Amino acid sequence: MIFYDCPTAPSPRRARMFIAEKGLDIETRAVSIADGEQLAPAFLKVNPRATVPVLITDEGTALTENVAIATYLEAMHPDPPLMGRTPDEKARVAMWNAIAEAQGGMAVAEAFRNAHPAMKGRALPGPLDLPQIPDLAERGRRRVAAYFDLLETRLSESPWMAGDAFSLADITAFVFTDFARVVKMRPPEDHAATQAWLDRMRARPAAAL
Incomplete structure (x- = not known):
């Protein structure tokens, strides 16, 4: 997996916290919104919508929404449960x-x-x-x-x-x-x-x- 992050933005922080609470170590690549890197051609190939976070799954899917990232990680690593048990x-x-x-x-x-x-x-x-x-x-x-x-x-x-x-x-x-x-x-x-x-x-x- 590869996680595209931006340390200063709230949406990537949500995914970053979820990953940490799961105790996972995922390869991370920083994207500077302040420098406009989310609009650079290289990143637009990853996510044409020009937003972070992005998680590239083991299957190669680019997940660009926090709920999708959390859902995938919860399914792959159910403990500790962070999206409910019942x-x-x-x-x-x-x-x-x-x-x-x-x-x-x-x-x-x-x-x-x-x-x-x-x-x-x-x-x-x-x-x-x-x-x-x-x-x-x-x-x-x-x-x-x-x-x-x-x-x-x-x-x-x-x-x-x-x-x-x-x-x-x-x-x-x-x-x-x-x-x-x-x-x-x-x-x-x-x-x-x-x-x-x-x-x-x-x-x-x-x-x-």
Whole structure:
């Protein structure tokens, strides 16, 4: 297997953490988004959509989405289970992972890509150059605040995003919560359940990657 990574971006970090939690050692190749390497012809041959992460499987398939990468690695290396053990757990992990992506990841990306000077002309990932829309940046910030409230509600009910066990959903929620720093937003200090969950997440060695 070959893993294409970018140390500064949230999406590759999700895959990087999943790989670490599985205890796997996979050949890694760095792709610098800051230097535009995702748009270079050599990388476009790997992924024409110009995004990272990418995992080249043992069968030679290029997996370009986090859920696909996690699904493959979970099937190849089922222990420790990070995507649920029973049908009910698997469904809850999938549900909360999707919620964290849609309500957290998309909100932070909307705020960041439509306001940060480094993202000028790059309002969406991929090969298209698209202009920033300032109103979307403000909407994104409001969505991030709502996401923090959603986290607090969920983590007041459950120690982990999908239930009693750490899972892919926690990786996704943690990475996007942490990445909200790029738009100068953090979960409120009085969100006690979220703060306790963040402490548990940061204590995991994979969180330092």
